[in-house]
Amino acid sequence: MKPLHIYYKLLRHFGKQYWWPAETRFEVIIGAFLTQQTNWKNAEISIENLKHKNLLDPNSLSTSNRDQVEILIKKSGFYRQKAKRIIKFSQYLVNKYGGSLDKLFCGSKENIRKELLSLEGIGPETADSILLYAADKLSFPIDSYTIRVCERLGIRELQYKKLGEFFKNNIPRDLEIYKELHALIDMLGKNYCKKKPLCCRCPLINECIYPKK
């Protein structure tokens, strides 16, 4: 079963997800930090808290008080690390690019990715999420849901890099499809593919695993 086939099945089943839910690209990035190993709803509350304090822009966040930020983002967990990291990211953006994401995103995808990965708190998944949803670059994020769903589908290459290549080689180079497919896989994983029990109750995924001949 090809990823594109799965994409259309999921799209029919769940409808469009319209990821990433955010008003600005900067908000996408901060959300990407905050949602790490955390339920999106709690990350969203933290985002709203920052927004209400007018801290959701590079200049304000870069000069904000860390104790205050820690309190505002507490609900999304790991709040000390995350407060430090989003403030540091903002400072980096302001100091190197005058706070302009256009300037940060103006180079090649590969170079932007390397630069993002060099920053504290940005690993492969967060870098690819930022590239796809904030920079509009064709980069497919592999998160725990993606790995879980691919396990169910019997896809062997489960390491981040190989799985990324797998998607890259099997879906059209289309931003809309990249964005929606990642979101749809998360929707599927979130609802139907919990780690336990191992047997999957979702008819859709079962059909993917055992396609009709």
Add this chain to the structure above:
DNA sequence: TCCCAGGCAGGGC
């Protein structure tokens, strides 16, 4: 009570 949530960094080996 236990497990999990849209990971990452740092250490050991």
Add this chain to the structure above:
DNA sequence: GCCCTGCATGGG
């Protein structure tokens, strides 16, 4: 290179 652990809160 892979594997383990700390990071922290909230919901089911």
